[in-house]
Amino acid sequence: MQTPTQIPPTHAPATVLPADAWLPLDTASASEIPLYDVAAIRHVEATAMASLPAFELMTRAGHTAAAWLAHHAPAGPLLLLAGPGNNGGDALVAATRLHQAGRQVQVWLTAEPDRLPADAGRAWLEARAAGVTLRAVPETACHGTLPAIPGDTRVLVDGLLGIGLNRAADGFMAQWIAHLADSGLPVFALDIPSGLFADTGAGAPAVRACRTLTFIAAKPGLLTLDGRDCAGEVDIAPLGLPYPPTQPACATVNVPASFASALPARRHATNKGTFGSLAVIGGGIGMTGAPLLGARAALHLGAGRVHIGFLAQPAPLLDPVHPELMLHPIAEIALSAMSALVVGPGMGTGTAAREQFAQLLHGSACAAELPALVLDADALNLLASDAALAAMLEGSPLVRVMTPHPLEAARLAGLGVADIQRDRLAAARLLATQWQAVIVLKGSGTVIAAPPDAGGNVALSVNPTGNAGLATAGTGDVLAGMIGALLAQGMPALQAAQTAVWLHGRAADHLVAHGTGPAGLTASELYTPMRSLFNALLRGPRGT
Numbered sequence: 001m002q003t004p005t006q007i008p009p010t011h012a013p014a015t016v017l018p019a020d021a022w023l024p025l026d027t028a029s030a031s032e033i034p035l036y037d038v039a040a041i042r043h044v045e046a047t048a049m050a051s052l053p054a055f056e057l058m059t060r061a062g063h064t065a066a067a068w069l070a071h072h073a074p075a076g077p078l079l080l081l082a083g084p085g086n087n088g089g090d091a092l093v094a095a096t097r098l099h100q101a102g103r104q105v106q107v108w109l110t111a112e113p114d115r116l117p118a119d120a121g122r123a124w125l126e127a128r129a130a131g132v133t134l135r136a137v138p139e140t141a142c143h144g145t146l147p148a149i150p151g152d153t154r155v156l157v158d159g160l161l162g163i164g165l166n167r168a169a170d171g172f173m174a175q176w177i178a179h180l181a182d183s184g185l186p187v188f189a190l191d192i193p194s195g196l197f198a199d200t201g202a203g204a205p206a207v208r209a210c211r212t213l214t215f216i217a218a219k220p221g222l223l224t225l226d227g228r229d230c231a232g233e234v235d236i237a238p239l240g241l242p243y244p245p246t247q248p249a250c251a252t253v254n255v256p257a258s259f260a261s262a263l264p265a266r267r268h269a270t271n272k273g274t275f276g277s278l279a280v281i282g283g284g285i286g287m288t289g290a291p292l293l294g295a296r297a298a299l300h301l302g303a304g305r306v307h308i309g310f311l312a313q314p315a316p317l318l319d320p321v322h323p324e325l326m327l328h329p330i331a332e333i334a335l336s337a338m339s340a341l342v343v344g345p346g347m348g349t350g351t352a353a354r355e356q357f358a359q360l361l362h363g364s365a366c367a368a369e370l371p372a373l374v375l376d377a378d379a380l381n382l383l384a385s386d387a388a389l390a391a392m393l394e395g396s397p398l399v400r401v402m403t404p405h406p407l408e409a410a411r412l413a414g415l416g417v418a419d420i421q422r423d424r425l426a427a428a429r430l431l432a433t434q435w436q437a438v439i440v441l442k443g444s445g446t447v448i449a450a451p452p453d454a455g456g457n458v459a460l461s462v463n464p465t466g467n468a469g470l471a472t473a474g475t476g477d478v479l480a481g482m483i484g485a486l487l488a489q490g491m492p493a494l495q496a497a498q499t500a501v502w503l504h505g506r507a508a509d510h511l512v513a514h515g516t517g518p519a520g521l522t523a524s525e526l527y528t529p530m531r532s533l534f535n536a537l538l539r540g541p542r543g544t
Contacts (some may be wrong), residue, residue, distance in 0.1 A: 062093020091159025224445025466505025
């Protein structure tokens, strides 16, 4: 058994790994990690099966799963749940291998053995011949009541449904998914947690696993929407096929390999002007905290000068926590002196906010040096509700990053929230095309989309960091300020967004790992770990 610690970069020639090897999906990987949709995986499978002996791919999957379970699963008896398709066949092969190695296992098949597809049927016969404890529990034998899980079981293995799912699990399969959840036992999933859509991460109902071994390559649904809650820790088993596959990836995982080369250098012969000037615009009456949170984040991420332009009058004179910040009424912000603007935190959507936003768009577009824009919160709501503002932005040469949560994204796209969440990658692609902007579609597994290239292609990445501690007031303001700080320092918009999103989540993960949160984590607690993590990135090969 081999457990490599790093995935080969996508630009390198495909590498053939041992058939029993798996790769941890490393959220801090220095190599790119591609994501493949079901259509691409099916193409890889078909190509492999055309050149391999019959049953070979299932054998590799089962043997790798057995080695993986032996390595990761707690000691004690295992119960493998095998479904009616080839995912069930993988589980049967794994059970046979584990049984031969002396592990106490049994398999429950949720289908009639004689109705299995050819390879899975062969796996059933071989398991029976090897002496594995087998039990067929098809729907016709259960009479509406599933059998109780044996009391000595220590681990459940989910081999019920694979990546071919094309509708929400219901009926008998939904009963099994609930049965696993009710058991309270740790669940290890093969290929994908049953009920989870591999392309989108939608899953209701879906198995919640503590760890998932996904075959051939990672799928986007493991990382976004319900994916992270359902999949747990993810490992990738290439099954001895070239990795990464030669099929085009639909997205990448947002890891340092995606943005490290664009990080701003920190040399001795610099001054505050080297690292740009940022203005955070917002702070209507009763909402002055929002731009303060964003501006303080920008300081901690290295912006040379940070201003705040307040809509509320009179504007605060001083931030006693960070007197380094320069506070002004919005009309006093010198747009021509700004490297970047963050517009929207706490701004409101009233008449004054609309007028000021229009003036900012006009003034920024006319500046000799065009500032980059981060459009957040109420700036997004204003754009969605005011066609004139939207037209001004559409005709503007300004580089922009837009940071909607699902409700804001729905307003911008003219869709419902359910439409956005049903396929978050497609929604981010739509918004990037519609608004010609870098889109940061926030949520579990934030999706980052670049504007279309000359061929109309939209590059997508899915962020693997962060946790439920970020579901609290002010964390979005912090993220907007982080992106603004990196834009002010000269990073390209896509890489600035990728870096900030990764750091934002990683800082939250650091806090939780050290006892702060997720419940009760506050936005301002992100500052210290995100600064440390950013400087650790800068100390890497390109951060000198």
